[in-house]
Amino acid sequence: MTSARDAARDAAPIMIGYITLGLAAGLLLVAQGLAWWWAPVWSVVIYSGTMQMLLVPLAGAGQPLAAIAASTLFVSGRHVFYGLGFPLDRVHGRPLTRLYAIHAITDEVYALLASRDRTVMSGRYVVTVEVMSHSAWITGTTAGALAGTGLAALIGQRVELLGFVLTALFVILAIENWKAHPDLAVLLSGFVAGAVGLVVGGSAALLSALGTLAAALIALYAWRRRTTRAQAGGSAR
Template sequence: MVTRRDAARDAVPVVIGYITLGLAAGLLLVAEGLNWWWAPLWSVLIYSGTMQMLLVPLAGAGEPLAAIAASTLFVSGRHVFYGLGFPLDRVRGRLVTRLYAIHAITDEVYALLASRERTAMSGRYIVTVEVMSHCAWIFGTTAGALAGTGLAALVGERVELLGFVLTALFVVLAIENWRSHPDLAVLLIGFVAGAVGLAVGGSAALLSALGTLAVALIALYTWRQRAARTAGEEAR
């Protein structure tokens, strides 16, 4: 059973990525004219890198609440699919702990946990990964907001390029997942889902890609279950 020490080691890539991207998010926030304390507040309650990036110009422009809610639905609606594979059954204990485990599911945390053996993960391992990742994001956004224009001048005009660190992080997690669970069919489904997302484009790109991925994986799982059942009946 993996321990908290294992969780601390495994969470390091996510922590580094969140601190780096969090700095960019904090910089964008103060550059829009918002107070620095919005950074930790949003990071605790919203905890969605993509949505926090989008929320900055929306809030700065005074967009109506309905427009912000609709944008949140399109951008963060992908989290609905994470519940299909998240090992919540491994998290036991108080209700508040289980609720936090749900709240703290992010793209990177989900990808990291998906690359691990489900039955080998303890609830402490899962929550430790989530807490470390969440704290890194809060620290990064707050530090970026407090640093303000001084750090922005140091980084340069293209602050958003800091977000590439998460692309690199996903590549590393994908390689690690392939080493642990090599499955050509799943890999091809991933490429197809990515192509669908690129074809759709816009704010619905990610949601379309994840929807395609979920449907295709369910179909693959159903087909394999039927094939295994048929093979078992023929063997008998």
């Protein structure tokens, strides 16, 4: 894990996934009436797949900047902890290179790097994995946005129907998560959070739903931990 070839080999599955998902993100952006060039701009600056998906309807609806910022904190705040736990000691050189190494950490890249032996991981390997993954995401979103622009020229306002890709994406993610971790309490928490968002509506819909979900998950975790400790204490007696 020292050469660019090693990085290309390991990053290939991430790149394929990012291009595929990026196409959907680009199509969604155009379906909401935004210009295609927002796709590469957001992909470079934001580089958070889930947040970019959510930002499209938020920006399209003209939501307040404060609501968008708070939503970003809920959705992508975990990336801060990625930067704290990232093997930054392997990346040397210019400060901009090190800053980019922190910026370009995503769920998939972090999972890949965390599964490797950092003692034999070179800085070139780390940065190359990140650059290739990031480039794949930019390519996918830009291609999707350009394709959506072409479709809009052909079918006009009906391109808005492509907005279903966001709903379809999260439905698939929910199904896959249920298959991997079937947890009825978590599923019900999600339904309750969604209902709260629908009731509140307006610019506070997403924030209220995310806040409700966070509170429900924290309460569920605390209750299960207390129950586990109580059962362990009873068994010890």
